[in-house]
Amino acid sequence: MKDDVVIELKNAWKIFGTKADEAMQAIETAGIGKTEVLEQYGAVVGIADVSFNVRRGEIFCIMGLSGSGKSTLVRHVNRLIEPTSGEIWLLGQDVMKLSPSALREVRAKRIGMVFQHMALLPHRSVRDNVAYPLEIRGESKARRWNVSQHALGLVGLEGFEDRFPRELSGGMQQRVGLARALACDPDVLLMDEPFSALDPLIRRQLQDQFMALSEQLHKTTLFITHDLDEAIRLGTRIAIMKDGRIVQIGTPEEIVTNPADDYVRDFVQNISKLKLIYAHTIQVPIGDYVAAAGEDLSLSPRVSQDVDLDHLVDVAVTTNQPIVTTDEAGTEIGVVSKDRLLQGIKGGK
Amino acid sequence: MSEETGKPDVLKEVPELDLSDSIRDFAGTNAEYYAKTITKIQADTENIKFWNMAAALLGPVWSAARGLWSMFWLFTLGELVALVQIGKGIWGDLGAAKMAEAEKFTQRASELRIEAANGDNAATSLEIAENLESAAEIAIAEAQALGDNWWLYLLFGVTAFVVLRVVQGMYANRLYEMQYSRWLVNRSIPSGFNWNRLGYAIAILLFIVPLTLYRFTVSTPVSWTIDFPANKDYFTVSSNWLDGWFDRTADTGKEFFDAITLVAQTVLDTIELGLVDTPWPVVAVLLVLVAWRVASIRVAIFTAASLTYIGILGLWEASMVSIVMVGTASFFCILIGIPLGIWFAGNERAYTAARPVLDLMQTIPPFVYLIPIIAFFGTGKVPGVLATIIFAMPPVVRLTALGMRQVSPMVKEAATAFGATPRQILFGVELPLARPAIMTGVNQTILMSLSMVVIASLIGAKGLGQEVLVALQFVAKGQGILSGLAILFCAMMLDRIVQGRFQRQEER
Numbered sequence: 072m073k074d075d076v077v078i079e080l081k082n083a084w085k086i087f088g089t090k091a092d093e094a095m096q097a098i099e100t101a102g103i104g105k106t107e108v109l110e111q112y113g114a115v116v117g118i119a120d121v122s123f124n125v126r127r128g129e130i131f132c133i134m135g136l137s138g139s140g141k142s143t144l145v146r147h148v149n150r151l152i153e154p155t156s157g158e159i160w161l162l163g164q165d166v167m168k169l170s171p172s173a174l175r176e177v178r179a180k181r182i183g184m185v186f187q188h189m190a191l192l193p194h195r196s197v198r199d200n201v202a203y204p205l206e207i208r209g210e211s212k213a214r215r216w217n218v219s220q221h222a223l224g225l226v227g228l229e230g231f232e233d234r235f236p237r238e239l240s241g242g243m244q245q246r247v248g249l250a251r252a253l254a255c256d257p258d259v260l261l262m263d264e265p266f267s268a269l270d271p272l273i274r275r276q277l278q279d280q281f282m283a284l285s286e287q288l289h290k291t292t293l294f295i296t297h298d299l300d301e302a303i304r305l306g307t308r309i310a311i312m313k314d315g316r317i318v319q320i321g322t323p324e325e326i327v328t329n330p331a332d333d334y335v336r337d338f339v340q341n342i343s344k345l346k347l348i349y350a351h352t353i354q355v356p357i358g359d360y361v362a363a364a365g366e367d368l369s370l371s372p373r374v375s376q377d378v379d380l381d382h383l384v385d386v387a388v389t390t391n392q393p394i395v396t397t398d399e400a401g402t403e404i405g406v407v408s409k410d411r412l413l414q415g416i417k418g419g420k
Numbered sequence: 421m422s423e424e425t426g427k428p429d430v431l432k433e434v435p436e437l438d439l440s441d442s443i444r445d446f447a448g449t450n451a452e453y454y455a456k457t458i459t460k461i462q463a464d465t466e467n468i469k470f471w472n473m474a475a476a477l478l479g480p481v482w483s484a485a486r487g488l489w490s491m492f493w494l495f496t497l498g499e500l501v502a503l504v505q506i507g508k509g510i511w512g513d514l515g516a517a518k519m520a521e522a523e524k525f526t527q528r529a530s531e532l533r534i535e536a537a538n539g540d541n542a543a544t545s546l547e548i549a550e551n552l553e554s555a556a557e558i559a560i561a562e563a564q565a566l567g568d569n570w571w572l573y574l575l576f577g578v579t580a581f582v583v584l585r586v587v588q589g590m591y592a593n594r595l596y597e598m599q600y601s602r603w604l605v606n607r608s609i610p611s612g613f614n615w616n617r618l619g620y621a622i623a624i625l626l627f628i629v630p631l632t633l634y635r636f637t638v639s640t641p642v643s644w645t646i647d648f649p650a651n652k653d654y655f656t657v658s659s660n661w662l663d664g665w666f667d668r669t670a671d672t673g674k675e676f677f678d679a680i681t682l683v684a685q686t687v688l689d690t691i692e693l694g695l696v697d698t699p700w701p702v703v704a705v706l707l708v709l710v711a712w713r714v715a716s717i718r719v720a721i722f723t724a725a726s727l728t729y730i731g732i733l734g735l736w737e738a739s740m741v742s743i744v745m746v747g748t749a750s751f752f753c754i755l756i757g758i759p760l761g762i763w764f765a766g767n768e769r770a771y772t773a774a775r776p777v778l779d780l781m782q783t784i785p786p787f788v789y790l791i792p793i794i795a796f797f798g799t800g801k802v803p804g805v806l807a808t809i810i811f812a813m814p815p816v817v818r819l820t821a822l823g824m825r826q827v828s829p830m831v832k833e834a835a836t837a838f839g840a841t842p843r844q845i846l847f848g849v850e851l852p853l854a855r856p857a858i859m860t861g862v863n864q865t866i867l868m869s870l871s872m873v874v875i876a877s878l879i880g881a882k883g884l885g886q887e888v889l890v891a892l893q894f895v896a897k898g899q900g901i902l903s904g905l906a907i908l909f910c911a912m913m914l915d916r917i918v919q920g921r922f923q924r925q926e927e928r
Contacts, residue, residue: 149837179839190834194852204838206848255838 076160077259077291078125078148083157085143085315088114095155105314117143119315121157130285130292132302134338135312141295142187144312145263148293149182150174162258179208183252183290187264189244191236197223197247198232204255222250225284242273249281253288260292267297278304299338303327303347311335323347344416345381350374350396353415354405357395368406371395376405380415387412446600448612450474454596461597469590476589483588484621487610488595492621495588500632502580507637509574515563516639522559525552666795677796684802688748695740695747700731703740711913715920722916726909735884735906742883743910745801745876746869749808753865757813758858761820762846771821778814786811786875794879804881808872815864823857824850863918870911884910 086094086108094112097103105116118140125131135141146152147159150166159166162181169177183204191200199206201222202215210218223229226246236244245265252260265281266274282305285292296302302309303323310320311334319331327347330336354376362368372386376396386394393408407415439462440455447454457470475482479499483491508514532549536542603609610617635641670677695703704727712720730739764771790807797803827850835845851858877885884907891900 151833151837175839175841177839178837182837184834184837186830186834188830190828190830192831192835192849192852194855203835203848207835207838207840207844251838261837 075127076124077127077162078131078293079158079160080124080144080147081122081158081160083121083144083147083154083159084119085117085140085147085152086114086155087117088112090114091155099156116315117152118147118154121315121317123310123317123320125291125293127291128289129307130294130305132294132296132306132309133312134296134299134302134309136297139312140315141297141312142263143315145261145293145295148259148261149178149184179204180255181258182261183255183257183259184261185245185248185252185263185265187267189236189241189248191244191247191251193236195235196232197228197234197236197239200236200247201250201254203251208255218254219250222254223247225253225288226250226280240273241269242277245269245277246280249284253284253290258291260290260294262292262294264295264297266301274301281305299342303342311338324349324352328352345384346379348380348415349376350378350380350383350394350407351376351405353380353411354396354407355411357403357405360393360406360408366392368393368395371406373397373403375399380412383407383412384416442604443600446603446611450613457593458597458600461593470593472589472592472596475592476585479585479588480625481618481621482592483595485613485615485618486596486599487612487614487617488592488599489610491588491592491595495584496625496628498584499581500629502577502584503629503633504636505573505577505580507577507633509570509572509577512570512573512637513567513639514570514573515566518559518563518566522556522563525556525559529553529556666792670795673796680806681797681802684748684752684805687751688744688801688805691747691751692741692744695744696737700736704731707913711917711920715917719916719920723913726913729909730906733902733906735887735903738882738884738887738903739906739910742870742873742885742907743914745805745808745881745883746866746873746910746914749805749812749869749872750862750866752805752809753813753816753869754862756809757816757861757865758820761817761858761861762824762851764817764821765824774817778817781810782814786872787878790875790879799880801881803879804872804876807876807879808869811872812865812868815868816858816861819857819861819864820854823854823861826857827853859918863915866914866918867911870907870914873907 084095090112091114094108094114108114108116121144133141133144143152147154198216198219201219205215205218223232226249228246266277294305306323308322309326311318313334319326319335324347327339327342327344330339371392371394372390373395374386376398383394387409393406395403396405398404440459443455443458444451461470480492480496529549529552532545536545603611635645708720708724711723730736764774786807789810793803793807797806831849832845835849873883873885874888877889884903887903888900891903
């Protein structure tokens with residue numbers, strides 16, 4: 072499975088300030104904390120001891136509030152920000168050991184990046200904005216424009232090629248940003264709060280569009296957001312960040328059903344569990360189930376144990392019986408009673 | 421909710437904010453008094469004056485000790501004026517000037533009388549002597565009258581002094597309250613009663629007051645209180661030394677200066693070939709066409725009208741020579757200025773070092789550097805162009821640096837993230853985005869070059885400037901105004917064409 076890892080960070084630290092290196096040493100030897108670092112060295116800890124890996128094809132969301140270090144973190148992957156210590160691996164290469172020209176090569180060919188504030192070039196047409204990464208690589212104009220046209224088609228912006236960015240709405244500008252990131256056909260997409268500056272309706276549309284695209288293109292994606300709903304909608308796995316540290320990494324279901332601490336619990340409290348929790352999480356093994364008087368499980372509806380709570384609710388409203396779950400082979404393995412279902416909707420477990 | 425107003429009770433009964441402890445901290449000495457007074461001032465809406473006896477008695481010494489420096493200086497000056505009046509009243513010789521006048525008259529009269537006795541123009545001399553004597557009597561009477569007015573000065577001085585002290589007593593607490601409010605947000609503002617500040621104030625007063633009183637009240641003060649003890653030799657030695665330095669540099673750097681002259685001369689000749697030697701109809705039609713294509717039809721009409729004015733009045737050749745010089749100077753300004761601006765935008769230390777030089781280039785009167793330019797480059801068009809470059813280059817440097825700094829760091833970051841090299845970022849992102857600022861700088865540079873036309877003609881650069889200069893020498897008003905207008909039209913043509921090009925691109 073090791074070669075399936077596309078991005079890997081090992082114990083990455085970033086400390087901002089003129090005395091960053093001394094502060095780093097003090098952290099390593101004396102184990103001083105964030106406040107001491109600020110007091111003694113006038114340095115600010117951006118990210119602290121961050122380790123994670125992103126597997127091929129997954130959308131890995133990093134979720135945290137402003138100031139938690141998530142935007143700093145994503146900039147380490149393509150070394151827009153240099154870590155103070157730690158290792159960064161991308162596609163089996165040690166990013167920290169790349170020469171400046173090799174680094175530029177990786178940035179130009181392997182990584183596409185989308186920014187919160189779009190960062191389009193205002194003096195270039197939409198077509199030339201999307202073509203910009205290819206221009207940097209030195210591709211011919213014909214090739215650039217072909218790819219640009221194709222990428223704009225992917226994000227549904229045909230017909231706007233010859234406009235300037237300022238003539239487009241925010242949502243459209245961000246689609247141009249996405250097309251630009253896709254234009255160089257990168258292995259990895261880095262998305263730094265791409266939809267945060269947009270209004271909720273447009274954000275939802277772009278999330279849907281992005282998910283559809285992602286299904287089609289299978290790009291390994293590191294997605295930064297401050298919105299847990301967004302992280303849960305998009306993420307294969309989610310990392311929750313607080314004060315520069317990763318508090319928890321897990322699938323949306325794991326995060327929601329099993330928050331690591333009170334901080335995460337606070338976040339997930341108001342998240343709808345219907346689409347996140349599956350029958351197998353809340354079912355009682357069929358052997359342990361004690362049928363109440365007058366219950367006959369043979370009358371119960373059968374569903375796969377992999378359906379979510381939303382589906383279970385749909386089934387439950389059609390019957391008075393508990394629901395029996397089955398595995399792929401059709402063997403009956405568990406029971407979900409109404410009480411259990413209600414508990415699951417409420418609390419997750 | 422309160423019943424009458426429907427507003428929440430929370431705001432109805434606001435608890436009192438007690439600042440007295442922090443006021444005590446602030447005041448230091450006599451803390452209780454100030455805690456009470458400042459609290460009262462802050463509660464006051466009627467603009468009541470709270471009398472401060474210490475301020476009234478001690479005056480500026482009090483304000484200095486309390487750190488109210490603007491109050492200290494203001495009232496020190498006021499009291500000084502009052503004290504001078506008092507001094508004049510008490511011991512000043514008020515009629516001294518008139519007395520001296522009378523004495524002069526009497527002396528001249530007695531001389532004339534001796535001449536009359538010797539028989540030269542006896543009648544006229546006697547008449548003049550009598551007139552002078554009566555004038556002297558009048559002057560003596562006036563001097564006595566002035567001397568009798570001593571009590572007026574004394575009264576005015578004393579009154580002014582007392583009024584000033586009363587004003588200080590009345591406003592001291594108000595000002596001190598303002599000082600306290602500022603101190604709350606900025607602790608570097610002086611607080612408390614400080615003996616060092618008090619000593620400092622007394623030293624200043626001891627230095628200023630007696631000397632000033634002496635100078636204004638004594639009729640013939642010692643000369644060193646009036647004239648700075650200058651030594652003309654220092655000036656002569658320094659300027660001689662500088663003369664020598666210039667001569668030596670002109671001599672040793674001859675090849676260097678000649679090379680500069682050669683480069684400038686080449687560019688000058690090339691542009692001159694285009695504008696002066698080409699038949700005038702071709703140049704005129706081309707200029708109008710350029711104005712039309714890069715700017716607008718209105719600018720083209722304006723250009724045609726200006727060219728007609730210049731041509732009909734016979735200033736065509738002079739104008740073209742001036743435009744050639746402006747063009748050459750601007751060419752070098754842009755060639756040197758834009759790269760410098762780019763460098764300064766990225767290198768804070770270099771820019772800090774260069775900023776005073778740029779200020780100097782713009783503010784130092786051009787006449788000052790005309791002298792070394794003559795020393796190094798002689799006279800003629802090339803030195804004129806060089807002087808123009810010195811004066812006109814700063815705007816394009818400054819505005820390029822400014823424009824480069826204003827490029828959005830986010831866009832630069834995006835370009836970096838897509839693997840752009842620093843060079844690609846410079847030419848693909850920074851320069852295009854900084855272009856509006858750079859073009860403004862170019863425009864400024866062109867206009868400033870034109871404003872140097874007259875001054876450059878002082879060192880032998882021909883053109884419209886020379887026409888104006890000649891007019892100035894012969895006070896030929898008409899010639900001066902007509903040539904001056906030609907300079908104005910040249911400037912406006914160039915400005916409109918350059919700006920028109922710039923605006924058109926902005927519209928896209």
